[in-house]
Amino acid sequence: MTPKGKLIIIGGAINTGSFTETTFGLPQNMNFFERGILKKITTESIKGTASRFEIMTTASLIPERVGEEYIKAFAQLDVQDVGVLNITSREQANSEENCARIKAADVIVFTGGDQLRLSSIFGGTAIHQILLDKYQDEPVVIAGTSAGAAASSKNMIYQGSSKDALLKGEVKITGGLGFIDGVIVDTHFVQRGRIGRLLYATASSPGILGIGLGEDTGLFISGGNIMEAIGSGMVILVDGRNMTDTNLTDVEMGQPVSISNMTVHVMCDGDIYDLHEHKLTIHHPKVIPVD
Template identity: 45%
Template sequence: MSTIHIKGTLIPIGGNEDKGFEENEIHRLDYVEEGILAHVVDEAGGKQATIVIIPTASSIPIEVGENYLTAFATLGCTDVTVLDIRSQEDSESEDFINQIKSADCVMFSGGDQSKIAKHIGNSTIHNILLERYKNDSGFVIAGTSAGAMAMSQEMIAGGSAAKSFVKGAVKMRQGLGLIPELVIDTHFIQRGRFGRITEAIAKFSKCTGFGFAEDTGMIIKNGKNCTVIGSGMVIVFDGQKLTHNNQKILDEGTPMTMANLTLHILANGDQYNIESHQVTVLPIEAPFI
């Protein structure tokens, strides 16, 4: 998707499953801390915004949907709906389609990103999301964990952190293609996912990799202008200047070699331009946003 005319906003979030909640998914709000969620509400137009939650990735979508309703209500939101999409047929539902058409913000939960690709990819709802993201100023698509990863065209579908920097450590499939310039990974620091995003960039060197720590997100405007929010960091993997990359010729299980892979470590308020690959770092005394 060309970034030249994109009017919508993306907010990928790294997840926050271990911050004060129980390990069982039903008892935790692993999608976002209140501070980041407040940014989502602000970008969508405030407390009166029409917000649609899509818990397709979750193994317990009803419970996770109810958690979202509670979280947004805590922030004073008055128009929040959950769309329990579990199949391609659901993604062709006239009622669901109309709700996506009228939403100010669509937010995808965490879970398994492959479920989002399977049940929503190449559907009418998917096409509406792409069209509205491109053409509707003020329209927001947010996603945490799996919901963030599914924004990519080349989507990380899985992979072992224990096999870091070895060919075959990452499993890829097609995502929603909202921002094809990026490969996104989440829970990045906490789960040691450096290796699998590195292989993803070796495979798709024209893409830039974003590794999101938990309790961290980015507000992406016009498909290119990114601002970090939250308490953690975003690791940017830029392969534009690679001088050596032997991923294509290696056998599975073989350690890879990459030279001149550029990394940036960005924190709250720092900015990155996807188009120009330029970093803008806030002064040390700048306030937390």
């Protein structure tokens, strides 16, 4: 069944004009409020700037500050109907009041933080089911940055150091919120050198596509399968379908893992990948000559 909703997953450090969610500097090569990701979220929503937004700060350790930053950022885009939901327990994720707010929302944004908080607090709750139903049946926009992006897929990386990622057992994977299947998402990908985490995750389940999102970079996913790169950086795709061999099942825990014939794609703003056809279409912008 083709979902009517749209999914926007972002690698973290969205350029909202602050450093709230990251210690890394923000990119300077894109005018955020003209071409940025938050504007994409707004323009794709069914009512545009009149849409009802809910900012889900559950993953964050500084939810009040993060919520305030998003309210200010969307206000600069003329979006005024923005609420913040800091749900911290499964009881709250089942409350009628909070469920009603999610049902009424046109846009739901999951902020950064700890993705395990998202899966453990929301998984199997009333709000989780409402979100899944809305994504399938309504033209809702569900967006997630950093932890919110990592938790968007059915499979979710929640732990694993970058330098030791290709040691057996180092990368930890569990179930995510399941808006999209057949992929696994890692974030802050380029800046934190997480290629090893994605290679390991894909080698352990070659039928899924590994998605590595750079900061202030994301994917706009429509129809459940058409993924368009947006933002100022890169998206790395790791495709294990043609992997020919790995010693993953043979080595002891903590030992290095070998992988043969993994396919890697690099996407930038405007490139499109079809999950059904496994095809990347690269956008070739026109170069304007400088006199």
